[in-house]
Amino acid sequence: MRLRDADWRDLAPMAEIEARSFPADAWPPATFWAEHAARPRRSYVVAIDEHRVVGYAGLDLAGDVADVMTVTVHPDRRGTGLGAHLLEELHTRARAAGAAAVMLEVRADNGPARGLYGSRGYAVVHTRSGYYRSADGGPSVDALIMRKELS
Template identity: 75%
Template sequence: MRLRDAGWRDLAGIAELEARCFPVDPWSPATFWAELAGRPRRSYVVAVDDVGELAGYAGLDLSGDLADVMTIAVDPARRGSGLGARLLEELHTRAGAGGAAAVMLEVRADNGPARGLYAAHGYRVLRTRPGYYRSADGTPAVDALVLRKELP
């Protein structure tokens, strides 16, 4: 699996993977277009397998001494392979190179695998945003946990 900077030609694949990974409230292709247009403050990376298939992506907002993870997604068929950790570690590297001393993110309170990934990488819960995410079945919205990690 190879990590590289995301480019304009990746947008269709990113949008398709986004819809599979986040069917309740996916980002639109226009949102990803705006994210890539926000470079150099925005930094996006894609994971591509040996045959050129998009396996995941991740994005970061570099805003001085604090960076924000905008998104991380791994193809559902490839979850559990360590790819999410590789993408997250790449974002940490980019954040540090951009001068950040810490990284923050938001995660759905009901996303156990993502919460485990972030905890394993040193993230701590700062606060909860009640009802931040839409639910899939019309039940009450899901809380967001705001997490922070200090970079070495």
């Protein structure tokens, strides 16, 4: 498995992984095109295994605090450490761009993602009540705003 900068050929597979990963609130393909067009402020990396995209991550480099836009791993590759590898690459890119901290937003009901972020030094700094729709039509889900200081 290797990481490389995302290019326009990766946008369709990224959108497919997104739809499988977040059925209730997946980004539409047009959002991936808009994110790609926002370079160099936006920085996206893909994980490639056997010539296919198996994960991706994106970062907004807006100054001294960078924002993680997404970290997504193909359902077949979850639990392999790929998400941590992608997140660490974002931290490297943020540091290189001069950021002192990184922030992100995560669904409160996404236990694996919260575990990953917590294990990498992120702490909850704010909660947006009822921000996300529920995947099953139930009550809405809070968004947790998390921050990590880069060293």
